Amino acid sequence: MKILSYFTRAVCCDNNHCIIRQLFCNFSTQSWILLRPKRSFSTAHNASDPSLPSSKYFEKLSNKEIQEDKHQDEIVKLLDNVYLNIKSYAPETKSFFSFLKEKRKQPKGLYIYGAVGGGKTMMMDIFYESCETEQKQRVHFNKFMLDVHAKIHEVKKILARDKAKSYDPIPPVANDIISKTWLICFDEFQVTDIADAMILKRLFTELFHLGVVVVATSNRPPDDLYKNGLQRSNFLPFIDVLKTYCDVASLSSNIDYRSIKSNAEGSSTKTYFVRNFANEKKLHGIFKMLCSQENDIVRPRIITILGRNVTFTKTCGQILESTFDELCNRDLGSSDYLQICQIFHTVIIRNVPQLNIKLRSQSRRFITLIDALYDNNIRLVVSSDVSLDKLFSNEAVEDVHHSDEHRMLMDDLNIKANDGTDANLKANIFTGEEELFAFDRTISRINEMQTSEYWNKNRGPEINITG
Structure with a gap:
């Protein structure tokens, strides 16, 4: 009856928000726990768990499918942590009572970088295959961004038909992505395109806010992404966003296993x-x-x-x-x-x-x-x-001149050759x-x-x- 009384007051009172908050604060701790989704994260290793990425990794070792590598051993431990942390995780869905819930810290992803052929993709694929959620995607970064640009184009066409005066296509694109997947494994994370560079911070800020977890491989550490790129100062905030939501690890064995395998076969x-x-x-x-x-x-x-x-x-x-x-x-x-x-x-x-x-x-x-x-x-x-x-x-390139393609790009972005970005343009495009x-x-x-x-x-x- 007491709860019913609170609800009655909430309906009649102008300050409904405060009354509803008081109602839930007066619930017992046990009742409150029942209302909250179970999402607990663990960082402890369980070596006996056959579903762990490390179990599949060591199985490959025992079957002589791969060579022992201490650098890969360290990476698989980090992937085990991510796996355990997301095992019972799912992004919180928005509801009428969302404002009452304490914002829970989502598990961190992992960004793996290192030289070519060192096993980065193999390690990520082992992790991806271990994860049981159906809302996962393993995709080459270039293809992902190609799809993003296509979705942005579609959203813009819809909004243009609605004659919206101002609009931001990024939120609906991010919502469309998370409606299908919240675990994204990127192969070959690299940024060479200015169009990608200019939208990455906004896109991934939105995706991470919605609860996306990212595991990625790259040849470069995050701080070297889009190095010397056109208008890189606008890209730099994305690096901070990436490092906030992903731990960074180097797989620096300096061995190209692809070449070894090829040479071994003669x-x-x-x-x-x-x-x-x-x-x-x-x-x-x-x-x-x-x-x-x-x-x-x-x-x-x-x-x-x-x-x-x-x-x-x-x-x-x-x-x-x-x-x-x-x-x-x-x-x-x-x-x-x-x-x-x-x-x-x-x-x-x-x-x-x-x-x-x-x-x-x-x-x-x-x-x-x-x-x-x-x-x-x-x-x-x-x-x-x-x-x-x-x-x-x-070989070095001499007598560099802007191509028509890149002059058009600069025009589209309203960039002038003498505005201080010209040196960066030359560095990125021609070195x-x-x-x-x-x-x-x-x-x-x-x-x-x-x-x-x-x-x-x-x-x-x-x-x-x-x-």
């Missing part, structure tokens, strides 16, 4: 060839053998991607034989390469030149292409002008520091894509390729 599984008569003959034989497994003829094919028609001159079923010019000298991007991964299980790339910072656009497209193929387990065969270890050259990191990763991934383990794990037919 030349019997090579899918990469330096261009010469003998190797061109081998490539032709590979294509012919692959085509014999397909229920199709060799023919040109037009693929419609986001309303655009992209033509490839030589395909057969799920086999694409293309050239570097077709794939990287045209205006193609992440969405195009992801669509290719949905259609083909094997991609042959002929005539790859030695890449350098002068060929910046083509090099970026090639890096993005390899990332997409690797992430989707697509078979890769490459013919190049040079050996793999010489595929990228970091290629970010590209050098990406080049190393690309070579490492191509190395792994030469192994029989990689070659036979995708959705294509099992065949034996010799180089």
